[in-house]
Amino acid sequence: MSTAAPERLDPGPLRRAPRVDGRALLLAVAAPLLAAVVALAVSSIALVVSGSDPFTVYETMLAEGSDLRSVLITVNNGVPLYLAGLAVSIGFRMGLFNIGVEGQYQLAALLAAAAGAAVELPAVLHVLLIVLVAVSVGAAWAGVAGVLKTTRGVSEVISTIMLNVIAAGLAAYLLATYLQERVEGSNNQATPEIAPSGRFPTLDAPLEALGVTLPQGTSLNGFVLVAVLVGVLYWLLVGRSRFGFDLKATGLSPSAAVASGVDAKRMTVTVMLLSGGVAGLVGLAQVLGDTYDYGLEFTSGLGLTGIGVALLGRNSPVGIAFAALLFAFLERSSATLQRIDVPTEIYVIMQGTIVLSVVVAYEVVRRVGVAQAERAVRAATGDRA
Amino acid sequence: MSTPVVELAGITKRFPGVVANRDVDLSVQAGEVHAVVGENGAGKSTLMKILYGMQRPDEGVIRVDGAEVAFKSASDAIDAGIGMVHQHFMLADNLTVLENVVLGAEPRRGGRLDTRTARARILELSERYGLGVDPDALVEELGVGDRQRVEILKVLFRGARVLILDEPTAVLVPQEVDELFASLAGLRAEGVAVVFISHKLDEVLRVADAVTVLRAGTTVTTVPAQGTTPRALAELMVGSELPTPETRESTVTDVVQLDVQHLSVRSPEGRPVVDDVSFRIRRGEVLGIAGVEGNGQVELVEALLGLRASTGTVRLGDQDVSGWSTRARREGGIGYVPEDRHRQGLLLSASLWENRVLGHQGRRPARRGPWIDRRAARADTARIVEEYGVKTPGVSVPAFALSGGNQQKLVVGREMSGAPTLLVASHPTRGVDVGAQAQLWDHLRTARAQGLAVLLVSADLEELIGLSDTLVVMLRGRFVATLDPAGTTPESLGSAMTGAAA
Numbered sequence: 065m066s067t068a069a070p071e072r073l074d075p076g077p078l079r080r081a082p083r084v085d086g087r088a089l090l091l092a093v094a095a096p097l098l099a100a101v102v103a104l105a106v107s108s109i110a111l112v113v114s115g116s117d118p119f120t121v122y123e124t125m126l127a128e129g130s131d132l133r134s135v136l137i138t139v140n141n142g143v144p145l146y147l148a149g150l151a152v153s154i155g156f157r158m159g160l161f162n163i164g165v166e167g168q169y170q171l172a173a174l175l176a177a178a179a180g181a182a183v184e185l186p187a188v189l190h191v192l193l194i195v196l197v198a199v200s201v202g203a204a205w206a207g208v209a210g211v212l213k214t215t216r217g218v219s220e221v222i223s224t225i226m227l228n229v230i231a232a233g234l235a236a237y238l239l240a241t242y243l244q245e246r247v248e249g250s251n252n253q254a255t256p257e258i259a260p261s262g263r264f265p266t267l268d269a270p271l272e273a274l275g276v277t278l279p280q281g282t283s284l285n286g287f288v289l290v291a292v293l294v295g296v297l298y299w300l301l302v303g304r305s306r307f308g309f310d311l312k313a314t315g316l317s318p319s320a321a322v323a324s325g326v327d328a329k330r331m332t333v334t335v336m337l338l339s340g341g342v343a344g345l346v347g348l349a350q351v352l353g354d355t356y357d358y359g360l361e362f363t364s365g366l367g368l369t370g371i372g373v374a375l376l377g378r379n380s381p382v383g384i385a386f387a388a389l390l391f392a393f394l395e396r397s398s399a400t401l402q403r404i405d406v407p408t409e410i411y412v413i414m415q416g417t418i419v420l421s422v423v424v425a426y427e428v429v430r431r432v433g434v435a436q437a438e439r440a441v442r443a444a445t446g447d448r449a
Numbered sequence: 450m451s452t453p454v455v456e457l458a459g460i461t462k463r464f465p466g467v468v469a470n471r472d473v474d475l476s477v478q479a480g481e482v483h484a485v486v487g488e489n490g491a492g493k494s495t496l497m498k499i500l501y502g503m504q505r506p507d508e509g510v511i512r513v514d515g516a517e518v519a520f521k522s523a524s525d526a527i528d529a530g531i532g533m534v535h536q537h538f539m540l541a542d543n544l545t546v547l548e549n550v551v552l553g554a555e556p557r558r559g560g561r562l563d564t565r566t567a568r569a570r571i572l573e574l575s576e577r578y579g580l581g582v583d584p585d586a587l588v589e590e591l592g593v594g595d596r597q598r599v600e601i602l603k604v605l606f607r608g609a610r611v612l613i614l615d616e617p618t619a620v621l622v623p624q625e626v627d628e629l630f631a632s633l634a635g636l637r638a639e640g641v642a643v644v645f646i647s648h649k650l651d652e653v654l655r656v657a658d659a660v661t662v663l664r665a666g667t668t669v670t671t672v673p674a675q676g677t678t679p680r681a682l683a684e685l686m687v688g689s690e691l692p693t694p695e696t697r698e699s700t701v702t703d704v705v706q707l708d709v710q711h712l713s714v715r716s717p718e719g720r721p722v723v724d725d726v727s728f729r730i731r732r733g734e735v736l737g738i739a740g741v742e743g744n745g746q747v748e749l750v751e752a753l754l755g756l757r758a759s760t761g762t763v764r765l766g767d768q769d770v771s772g773w774s775t776r777a778r779r780e781g782g783i784g785y786v787p788e789d790r791h792r793q794g795l796l797l798s799a800s801l802w803e804n805r806v807l808g809h810q811g812r813r814p815a816r817r818g819p820w821i822d823r824r825a826a827r828a829d830t831a832r833i834v835e836e837y838g839v840k841t842p843g844v845s846v847p848a849f850a851l852s853g854g855n856q857q858k859l860v861v862g863r864e865m866s867g868a869p870t871l872l873v874a875s876h877p878t879r880g881v882d883v884g885a886q887a888q889l890w891d892h893l894r895t896a897r898a899q900g901l902a903v904l905l906v907s908a909d910l911e912e913l914i915g916l917s918d919t920l921v922v923m924l925r926g927r928f929v930a931t932l933d934p935a936g937t938t939p940e941s942l943g944s945a946m947t948g949a950a951a
Contacts, residue, residue, distance in 0.1 A: 306810045309821050313807060316796040323756060323785065323793035324808035325776025434849070441850040442464060444842030 091433050099425035103418045110413045116406045124404055125397045133279040138392045140285045143349045144169075144363070146388035147291055148370025150298050151342040153379045155220075157302055158315040160335055164206055164224025165343040166367025167231025172202040173347025174235045174255070177358035178243040180351070181256040190262035194352060198344040205231060206340020207333065214329040220336070228367075239358070254359030264290075264352035287349035294342060295381040302379075311335065343367065372419045378426065391415055452515040454479045454642045455500070455531065455611050460509035462495055469495040470506070471667045475644075477611065482633055482643040484653040484674070487663035488686055488882035493646050496663070497613055500644070501533045502526035532604030533613040538596050542589040547571060549588055550603045574605050579635035594625035598632060605641075612636065613644045618652055619880070622742050630656045648686075648882070650679035662686055683883055700733035701918050705764075706902035707753075707871050712761035714748040714926075722748045723759070724926035730871070735893070735903040737917030737934065739910065741946050745926035746906045747788065750875055753904070754778060754785055766870060780811050784869035786861055786877045788906070790853075794860045797849040801841060804848050805830040805863055812867050833862035838888060854885035861889055865896055872896065875906045890916065910939040922946055 108118035128134060148165050155162040162168075176198035185193060209227060212218040245256040267284040278284075302308040313321040314331055322328050346366055351358060373391055377384030394415055398408040453476040462470040470492045477483045487493050498504040500511065502520030510517050513529045520526045523533075540549050547564070550571055556563040568584050575582040580598045588596065597617060604612055618626045633643055633656055647653050653660060654674050662669040662685045669685050707730040714723035723745045730736045740746055752759035755775040762771045770778055779785065785808070787793035795804050806815040806826050814825035830844040837858040841851055848856060861877060877893070878886040893916060897903060907913045913920060914934045922930040922945045930945050 304821060304823075305819050306816060306821055307819070309803070309806060309810050312799070312803075313796055316799055317792070319792045320794060320796055320807065322775070323754070323787055324810065325774065325779050327774060327776070434847075437847050437850045439464060440842055441840075441846055444840075 091429055091436070094432075095425045095429040096422070098429065099418070099421040102421040102425065103414070106417045106421070107410070107414045110410060110417075111406070114407055114410065116404075121401065121404070121406055121410075125400055128400045129393055129397055132276075133282050134396055136278070136282045136284055138389060138396050139288060140349070140354075140392075141395060142385075142388040142392035143285060143287050143291045144346045144366050145369060145373050145391050146385055147294060147342055147346045147349075148366045149373030149377055149384040149388055150294060150381065151339045151346065151367075152370045152374035153377065153384060154298070154302070154311075154339045154342065155335055156315075156374055156379055157308075158311045158331065158335055159318070160332065160339070161221045162206060162209070162224055162336065162339045162343070163221055163371065164209060164227045164231075164367070165339070165346065165370050166365070167224070167228035168202040168205045168340045168343035169346035169367055170235050170362070170364065171205055171231045172198040172344035173351050173362065174239060174243065174358045175201045176344075176348065177255045177258065177351045177356075178238075180258040180262045181245075181357065183262075184259055185261060187261045190259070191264060191352065194258070194262055195345070195348060198348050198351075199341045200344070202344025202346075203337040203341040206336045206343065210333040210336030213336075214332050220332075239360070243358075252359055252361075254357045256357065258351070258356045262352070263356055264348075266353065285349055285353040287353050290345065290348075294345065295385060298342075299381045302381075307334075346370070369415075372415060375419050376422050378422070390418070451478065453477055453512075454514060455644075456512040456515075457496070457500060458510050458512070460496065460499060460506045460511075462499060462504060462506050468666055470499070473509070473663070473666075473668050474671075475500075475661055475668070476671075477642045477644060479610070479642050480637050480640045481658045482637055482645055482656055484645045484647060484657035484660045485663065486646075486648055486650065486653055486660060486682060486686060488648070488884065491663040491686070492666040493663055494615075497533065497615060497644070497646060500526070501531060501613060527607050527609070530608055530610040531613070532607060532609030532611070534597070534600045534604060534615065534617065536616045536619060538600055540588045540596055540599060542587075544588060545584065546582055546586050546588060546591075546599050546602075547584040549599060550584070550606050554607050570606060571602065574602055577635075578605065578632065578639055578641075580632055592625070594621055594628050597621070597625075597629060601632065601636075610640070611642045611644065613646070615646050616648075617645070618647060618649060626652065650682045653682070654679060686883065699918060700898045700900075702732045702734075702900065704732045705729050706732045706734075706766060707904070708762075708764040709753070710762045710764075712749070712752060712759055712763065714745070714752045714757055714759045722926050723752060725761075726926075726928055727761075728921065728928065730902040730904060732870075732900040732902050733897055734918045735897055735905055735916050737913040737920045738904065738906045738923050739913050739920055739942055739946055740923035742908060744923050746875070746923055748926075749923070750785075750788075750873055750904070750906060753873055754783065776811060779808055782868070782870035784864035784867075784872040786864050786872065786874040788875035788879070790856055790860050795848045795856060798847050800845045800847055801834070801839075801851075801859060802827045802830040802844045804859060805833065805844075805866075808863070809867060829866065833859060833866065837862040837892065838885075854881040857881050858885060858889065861892060865892060869901065871902045871904070873904045876908060877905070878907075878909065878912060886912075910942050914939065914942065 111118040111121055129138070148169065151165045152162055176194045179197045180190065180194040183190070183193065205227060209220045209223040212223045213220050239253050239255070243255050244253040264286045267286050267288060268278055271278060271284055302311060310321065310326045310331060313324060314326055314328065318328060347362070350363060369391060373384060373387045376387035376390070394411045398411040401410055402408050455477045457473060457475040460470050460473040461468065473492065473496055475485070475496070485493055485496065495504060499506050502523045502525050505520070511520065512518065518529055520529070541552070547567055551562065551567045556566045558566070571582065571584045574580070580602055582598055582602050588599065591599065601612065617629060621629060636643055645653065645657055654677065657674045659671055660674055660677065660682060661671040662682065664686060710727045712723060712726045713721055716722045726749065728736065738746055748757055751757035753763060755773055755778045762769060764770065765778070765781055765783065768781065770781060773781065791797060796807060806821060809815045810821070814829045815821060827844050833839065834841060834844060839851070839855045839858045839862070841855065851859070857878070857880070864872060878889050881889065893903065905913065905916060914937050917934045920932040920934050920937060920942070921928045922932065924946070932942065932945065
């Protein structure tokens with residue numbers, strides 16, 4: 065995989081287009097709009113082919129998806145997707161493909177859950193320890209790929225995919241042997257439950273204080289706050305800091321970045337560590353705020369979905385938030401679809417269609433933007449190229 | 450005169466807000482090498498795109514063999530016998546010459562590629578035009594000159610009688626240029642018309658029969674190559690008297706700014722590409738390095754910047770910087786104008802102000818603590834745009850939208866920022882038009898007068914002689930001669946570069 069691909073993944077010159085007139089703004093709006101139209105059209109075709117009326121389906125999805133219970137579930141499920149999207153996106157910024165978020169978060173969640181269950185600490189410290197373990201494990205696992213790339217030239221795509229397989233095997237082995245708590249008469253394998261001091265508080269109380277009545281059996285995962293915090297940090301680091309500039313420069317042109325004084329190897333390792341560190345947080349929403357352990361039925365696949373979320377979010381922290389919520393919403397809709405006799409796989413088709421439409425739409429709009437920028441310069445300078 | 454094989458008459462092409470070509474006339478005879486010269490932005494590219502069917506003119510007519518034609522696309526132009534060799538080659542490295550040549554125009558027999566016919570055609574064409582192309586060679590194993598001949602062959606294979614060459618010598622070393630010109634002579638002898646776009650005027654005069662000069666989008670004149678001089682052509686191009694790169698009085702001081710001792714760089718195979726080189730540059734001195742490209746200049750420059758591993762010592766001022774990283778060296782006062790600004794000097798799709806930050810991430814005004822100071826960076830970019838005359842509507846424009854000369858002004862302006870003590874400049878005015886070149890020379894001279902030490906690598910011998918206080922000739926990784934620019938002519942320098950006078 066060459067560096068040409070990340071060039072395309074980058075938001076492109078669109079966001080940096082000259083402020084010549086309203087046309088730049090129009091272009092910025094055009095891309096998501098175009099993507100939405102294409103995605104809706106293709107999904108409708110899929111629905112019609114499967115024998116359903118697309119309008120009824122969309123109507124039902126919206127109606128059921130907008131009740132409070134669904135919204136809460138969507139937000140809760142969106143949190144790990146958001147973190148996974150951010151983790152992948154950090155790498156994208158400099159043209160690194162961390163496909164290994166999957167393995168990084170699973171291993172991190174297992175070891176953090178086991179560590180959290182093994183100790184008793186005062187509340188805040190307990191949670192911090194679990195977070196620290198998760199972040200370190202995620203970073204270390206991703207760091208392996210970083211070191212392999214800088215010392216041996218191994219493509220991070222290959223190594224992270226392989227590390228995913230190793231992580232899955234390693235996690236299953238550790239869980240089956242050393243880390244599970246054996247419960248009489250149960251076939252389930254899971255780490256012991258984390259003591260209440262190591263659990264993350266929900267946001268139910270503040271919500272109720274605001275006058276929201278939560279439906280029975282639902283709550284808002286407190287990890288939402290962590291996700292928001294990581295999003296803000298991401299924005300500051302990537303969009304505003306010197307490090308972020310180096311990151312972007314390396315993504316746009318590795319040779320120019322090196323000539324400007326960026327240490328490419330160090331950058332690669334740092335970015336993999338950061339990406340893995342954020343990946344380590346992905347599973348914690350569940351461990352700290354929902355199940356309090358890591359078991360056989362621990363959610364998998366978040367890391368791979370995170371790649372789609374990052375692509376859809378165009379590497380912007382706000383865009384990734386929208387993407388994560390959209391994906392969570394579609395996933396939530398799969399239950400709705402099943403009830404009205406629509407094949408549930410439709411939602412996967414929708415997710416895929418959306419990602420593809422967005423990538424294509426942004427590329428189209430990017431090209432228009434390029435031509436527009438060149439014309440603007442020609443017009444302003446009287447240069448004839 | 451016989452009917453021209455191609456004739457453009459009264460061509461006008463408007464883009465929104467700008468007229469790229471205005472009433473341009475061009476008439477090319479069969480068996481003629483016709484050069485089209487002009488500054489960057491004079492309208493050469495647009496004109497060639499019109500001739501090659503990539504753009505349609507708003508006014509004017511194109512005639513092929515006297516008959517009026519209207520090209521809708523490049524394939525119409527190819528059908529009419531007009532072919533183009535682009536500056537950047539479009540060859541698939543992992544295919545053979547034969548496969549590359551037939552790609553998209555495959556002779557078939559029974560639905561399969563007819564290799565025998567293809568090979569015979571290629572050999573016949575290669576023989577007839579003296580191209581010397583081996584159809585079975587892998588393209589990745591060919592040098593730049595060979596690749597260019599493959600491109601030419603590709604066009605001839607499609608039946609071209611008019612060949613457009615866009616800046617064909619830009620990528621060639623002098624020997625390859627000679628070979629190319631020999632090939633062009635072969636084409637001319639066989640009645641092919643060649644349209645040769647260039648701004649290297651001495652080359653144009655060596656190879657062309659007629660020269661059409663464009664300025665500000667319109668034809669100034671067409672002159673026979675015989676009896677005209679590069680200087681006369683250049684003056685037609687800019688429409689005024691030419692500046693010269695002469696440096697008048699010496700500003701060399703006694704303070705050594707750069708002291709390099711026993712510097713060696715090895716290639717990955719272990720061959721010394723810079724071989725035990727020692728030199729000093731004093732404040733206010735320009736050290737010019739002359740040499741045929743590929744004799745270690747690139748490696749020397751990159752070693753000084755810390756971009757390439759080397760042995761020996763490098764002292765900047767009173768500090769030994771041998772072990773320093775690239776960033777530490779740059780922040781220690783080394784400015785760097787790279788040979789290839791697209792590869793090392795710019796982030797093409799990033800804005801001008803972000804490009805101002807590039808290489809200055811760790812310094813004021815771009816930096817404020819761990820953050821990038823966007824406002825200060827923008828303000829300082831505006832200063833560079835002003836001082837260096839960068840033509841741009843603003844500092845948020847992406848760098849790719851600027852012309853090459855304006856990009857280069859931005860790069861030089863940036864590298865002169867932050868009070869550098871040493872400037873390492875590789876081909877600082879390459880690909881830049883005459884007007885911008887003069888401005889850049891002025892900036893270099895002013896900085897030198899203020900005590901800047903400059904290491905200048907250039908293929909432009911007049912630039913080297915005119916700007917340098919000391920000239921050294923680099924050959925096979927070594928400094929083989931030191932010359933006083935005052936007594937050096939481009940001719941004597943040229944022969945020193947090939948080792949003849951060393």
